[in-house]
Amino acid sequence: xxxxxxxxxxxxxxxxxxxxxxxxxxxxxxxxxxxxxxxxxxxxxxxxxxxxxxxxxxxxxxxxxxxxxxxxxxxxxxxxxxxxxxxxxxxxxxxxxxxxxxxxxxxxxxxxxxxxxxxxxxxxxxxxxxxxxxxxxxxxxxxxxxxxxxxxxxxxxxxxxxxxxxxxxxxxxxxxxxxxxxxxxxxxx
Numbered sequence: 001x002x003x004x005x006x007x008x009x010x011x012x013x014x015x016x017x018x019x020x021x022x023x024x025x026x027x028x029x030x031x032x033x034x035x036x037x038x039x040x041x042x043x044x045x046x047x048x049x050x051x052x053x054x055x056x057x058x059x060x061x062x063x064x065x066x067x068x069x070x071x072x073x074x075x076x077x078x079x080x081x082x083x084x085x086x087x088x089x090x091x092x093x094x095x096x097x098x099x100x101x102x103x104x105x106x107x108x109x110x111x112x113x114x115x116x117x118x119x120x121x122x123x124x125x126x127x128x129x130x131x132x133x134x135x136x137x138x139x140x141x142x143x144x145x146x147x148x149x150x151x152x153x154x155x156x157x158x159x160x161x162x163x164x165x166x167x168x169x170x171x172x173x174x175x176x177x178x179x180x181x182x183x184x185x186x187x188x189x
Contacts, residue, residue, distance in 0.1 A: 002044075009132050011148055019043055054106075054185035062176035063105060063183060071101040095123050107158065108182025114161055115154035125151050162186075 003020050006012045020043055025031035027048035053059050074097045087093055100119050104112055112118055124147035131144035138145040162180040166187075170178040181187040 008135050009129055009148075011132075011145075011152075050185055050188045053188070054183060059176050059184050062172075062174040063185075065174075066177055066183075067101060067105040070104050071098065074101050095119065099123075104182070106183050107186055108162075108177070108179055110161055110165075110180050111158045111182065115158060118151070118154050121147050121150040121154065 003017055006020060007017055019041065023037055023041060023043045025035040025037040025042045025045060027044045029045065029049075031037065031042065031045075054063060078097065096119065099122070100112060103119065103122075128144040128147050131141050132148065136144060166178060166180040170180060172178065176184045178187070
C-alpha cells in the first residue's frame with residue numbers, strides 16, 4: 001500500500017520505488033528475520049525513526065510548543081472577536097490557520113515565505129488525490145496532476161533555499177527549531 005501511495009499519489013519514479021520495494025526489513029530498530037538490507041537502505045526504518053523522534057520522542061515538546069506559538073500568532077492575525085464568529089466554510093479555517101501552522105511548525109517559516117501559494121496548492125493537491133489514486137494519466141486529467149507538480153516544485157525550491165542558508169548556529173536552544181529547515185525532523189530527512 002505504501003508503494004502504491006508513493007507511486008500514484010506522489011508520482012515517485014520507478015527507480016525510487018524500487019528502493020522501497022526492496023526494503024523488506026520493516027520499520028523497527030531490529031530488521032525482520034531473513035532481511036539482508038543494509039542499514040543505509042532501511043528506508044522504512046529510517047522514515048519511521050525520524051517521525052517517532054519528532055512526534056513521539058525528544059522532538060515532541062519543542063514541536064508542540066512551536067505549533068502552539070505559531071497557531072496563536074495566526075489566530076491573532078485573523079483578529080477574531082471573543083464573541084461568536086461566523087464563517088462561510090469552517091474547513092477554510094482549518095486549511096488556512098491550522099494547516100498553515102502545522103506546515104510552518106514542521107518546515108519552518110521559510111517554506112511559506114518563499115512559496116506563498118503553497119497552502120492553496122497543497123489543498124488543490126488534496127482535492128486531486130481521488131483522481132491520482134485511480135492512476136489516471138496526466139494527459140487525460142492534467143488538472144489532477146498540476147497541483148502535485150506545483151507542490152513538488154515548491155518543496156524543491158524550499159529544499160534548495162534551506163540547504164543554501166542553513167548553518168548549525170541557526171538551531172534554537174531547544175535543539176529542534178531553525179528558520180530554514182524548520183525542525184530537526186526536516187533536517188534529518
